[in-house]
Amino acid sequence: MTTDWEPRLAALVATLTDGGHLHSSEWVTAFAATPRHVFTPEIIITTPDGYRVLSGDDSASRQEWLSAVYSDESLVTQDKPHAAGHLVPSGEPLRVPTSSSTMPSLMARMLEAFDIDDGMRILEIGTGTGYNAALLSHRLGDGDVVSIDIDPCLVDQAGHRLAQLGYTPTLRAGDGADGAAEHGPYDRIIATAAVPDIPIAWVQQLKPGGKILANLRGDLAGGTLCLLSRGHDDDEVIGPILPIGGNFMWLRPNVDDPHRPHELAPVTQRGTTSRTTTNLDPAEVPVDDAGFRFLLQLQLHAAQALWRGPAFDPVTRTEHDAVTVTAADGSRAEAFTGQENGRHRVSQTGPRRIWDTVETTHHLWRDLGQPAPDKFGVVANDSTQFAWFGNDDSWHRWPLPLI
Ligand SMILES: C[S@@+](CC[C@H](N)C(=O)[O-])C[C@H]1O[C@@H](n2cnc3c(N)ncnc32)[C@H](O)[C@@H]1O
Known part of the structure; x- marks a missing residue:
């Protein structure tokens, strides 16, 4: 009988x-x-009010659960309260996903791009549900698959x-x-949690000729x-960013804390506000362009957010369309x-004048x-670790980490 x-x-x-x-x-x-x-x-699914759990054991929601499980979507399987203590409309605490099953098409593209062959030994960082470890075990045999997660x-x-x-x-x-290290060295290391730079242990535990696939994230x-x-013949890793978009949750240092320490950096702005002008039309800043955002991340240390939308203009004392950029040290700039x-008027506050970097990045x-x-x-x-443009001999290079 078909299930x-x-x-x-x-x-x-x-x-x-x-x-x-x-x-x-x-x-x-x-x-x-x-x-x-x-x-x-x-x-765990998000509703307009808050959150709902769909379970395969609940006959009332089983079909909804099955549709979600066999959709090409990532699925949140664990979350923890956000440190800021905000509430969602239902009155529950705002929660941060801490484990998930990756979107199948992303997993497929990553595995296809990873050049995995018979007889290879692989380390997966971020066991999560165990789904990807199962795919790897099917492909390579479970004896050559090692997977690690911060949450016991x-x-x-998953076991x-x-x-x-x-x-x-x-x-x-x-x-x-x-x-x-005790189960290595590895032909392949795949990270299903994001990093701001490449942990050096991964490089050291890789066999000569081996490969790492990881989400570099800011x-x-x-x-x-x-x-x-x-x-x-060398002990460094080098390679391109792939034309595959894929956003993973952070690799975090503490199992009980859903955040990386930098995410809890103070967002209060310090220092005086300066008002200047710019000849870069904010309307021309490509806030949604992945390449521009990546370049700005490289150029502006600890860049945190960039968006277009209404902002309070302290000169006219009204709301105006603006481009806003912020950094984790509390720096903020708005160009109207x-x-x-x-x-165009610019208002900047916090320890750094970061609109200047938006301008130079736009030129570059x-x-x-x-x-x-x-x-x-x-x-x-x-x-050393750095990102390069074009090739690794390029003049255009930026030190990592991205945050
Ligand atoms: C997107 S999920 C992994 C998905 C998983 N590969 C699967 O197939 O279900 C990311 C996982 O990374 C784990 N993680 C976060 N920080 C970690 C760390 N420092 N070391 C190991 N695992 C970590 C989380 O607990 C979470 O389970």
């Missing part, structure tokens, strides 16, 4: 192949053999789910930033997956649309041909 999930799993695989995310027979077979619902028995409960649950499918990869609880620009290779003698972005993130790359070794 209620089999046709849905087949439909998901068809969506991934038809969408061009999945093409090699090895990965098509792995996805088709891995029922996602086993790894996501409960998921998640590791335990039971993997065992249901007959897999017993090596699972560990701990900080993935340290890798898992607060302004996140969807940057880099594929870094270690040469056969509308001209005065051909220039145009000079470089308005590049997408995949025109950049990364080098990491024991002593």
Whole structure:
């Protein structure tokens, strides 16, 4: 008898192949053999009021749960209260996702791009539900899969789910930033949690010729997956940012705290407000362009947010359309649309005058041909890490981390 999930799993695989995310027979077979619902028995969905849990054991919501589980969406499977203590409309605390099952098409594109072959040994950072560890176990055999998560409960649950499918990869609880040297070295290290730079332990635990796939993330620009290779004769990794957008939750140092320490940096602004003018028309700042955001993240240390919208203009004492940029040290700049003698008013406060960096970045972005993130790359070794534009010999390079 056909179960209620089999046709849905087949439909998901068809969506991934038809969408061009999945093409090699090895990965098509792995996805088709891995029922996602086993790894996501409960998921948390956001409603206009707050949150709801969908469970496979609840007959009233089972069909809704199955539709979500077999959709090409990421699924939140664990969350914790936000440190700011805000409430959502239902009166519950605002929550931050701390574990999820990655969007299947993103997982498929990453695995396809990762050049995984028979006989390789792989370390996954961020076990989460165990779904990706199951895909890897199917592809490589569970004896060559090692997966680590900071949350021991998640590791335990993932172990039971993997065992249901007959897999017993090596699972560990701990900080993935340290890798898992005792089970290495590895041909491949894949991180399903985001980092502002490449933890050096990953480079050290990689075999010569090995590769790292990780989401390099800042607060302004996140969807940057880099594929870094270690040469056969050196101990550094180098490689491009891939033309695959993919945004993961942060790799965080503390299991009980859903935030990275920098996210809790004071947002209060310090220092005096200065009022100047700019000849960069705020209307021309490409606030939604991934390449511009990435370049600004590189140029403006600790850049936090960039948006277009109404802001209070202290000169006219009214709201005006503006472009606002903020940084984690409390610096903030607003440039208002509308001209005065051909220039636009800027209000800046906090320890740094960060509009100046928006201006120089805009010039540079145009000079470089308005590049997408995949025109950049990364080098990491024991002593240095930087992002480059074009190639690693380029004059255009920026030190990491991104935050
Ligand atoms: C997007 S989820 C991983 C999805 C998972 N690969 C799957 O297939 O379900 C990110 C995971 O990273 C874990 N994580 C966060 N910080 C970590 C750290 N420092 N070390 C290891 N894992 C960490 C979280 O607990 C979370 O489970």
